Amino acid sequence: MQVTASARPKARDSTTRDMLIAATTQIMVEEGYAAATSRRVAAQAGVKPALVHYYFPTMDDLYLAVFRIGATVYLDRQQKALASDRPLHAFWETLIAPKDTRLLLEFMGLANHRKEIRAEIAAWSERWREQQITALNFIVREHDIDTDEFPPAALAVVIAAIGRTLILEQGLGTVGGHDEAIALVHRMLDRFEMPQPKARRGAQSR
Template sequence: MTASERPKARDSTTRDMLIDATIRIMVDEGYAAATSRRVAAEAGVKPALVHYYFPTMDELYLNVFRRGAAAYLERQQRALASDRPLHAFWDTLIEPKDTRLLLEFMGLANHRKEIRAEIAAWSDRWREMQTTALNFIVREHELDTRDFPPAGIAVIIAAVGRMLILEQALGATTGHSEAVALVNRIIDRFEMPG
């Protein structure tokens, strides 16, 4: 088959537009609103193009998740390698857009095993990176890792961040500023402001 006989290569710009549109819909309206027709309308393309680039909606959702997960992993790496890794890590955990998208994927994962498995695999990677960095910080401060297990610290910090975003999305913010201030005070014990 000659180059002119091959099907036209799938345009990565259109593919990226579809992923971007899906992200916007999921963050603003929830995963249930991210149908092929709705994604096409948001991207300004014909609905058939959604299935041209992504034969199933699960493939689209997985591509959206993988893009977001890779970007988050990169931000987390930068945060954990910064001069104030705990503060930078905390800041990544309370970023509303990232957390809202992750929460939507958690809802979607309740109905789709492949997406659930993908989230679990990425979560293990994120947690491993967090635990490695926190292990160094705990040991640097001569704390006993049996009393202050780095993996446990990572889970608690992430849970607080996610809960804040979840409640904010519901319109409930009572105690949030106090919780953020408390976490910052605890972190300051390990990383005094420069």
């Protein structure tokens, strides 16, 4: 397909915008949100500083673009994890992915100073949690787990809290008890996911 002249600037615009978002993401993960200034982002992306504000009038606009892309990717990854053969284990793995969690923690720090970003994080957090609880409601029943003893909503909160705490402490250089905590989580998840789901047992018995 032939690319028209009018289409080329749009392609360049998209590429430059993506480069700025990728550069900001990398800086926030590796150096923290305070380091992600317009000049630093421009240098990382290899463009002139003026281009940052051409594509993003304010730094908050850039931060929000970074967050929304990451949030959308994570929502899709979480959905796939919760629909996998071992959903609890897969869900846990999404929570201890260092890059994703560190970026979220940086945004949580940034949210202390930016109301719009705080509202955005809160809205997406509700979407993540709703997806988690919906899936876990089905998962625990499939595995004959007592929902009174292990409420799906509580499981979602506890698993997420442990994963994020581990990443936060690792970022600070604190690792005491981490191996034991991870082993404990794995033992608990193995306990839940060792039995075959009722649907599969029924299919095999037939």
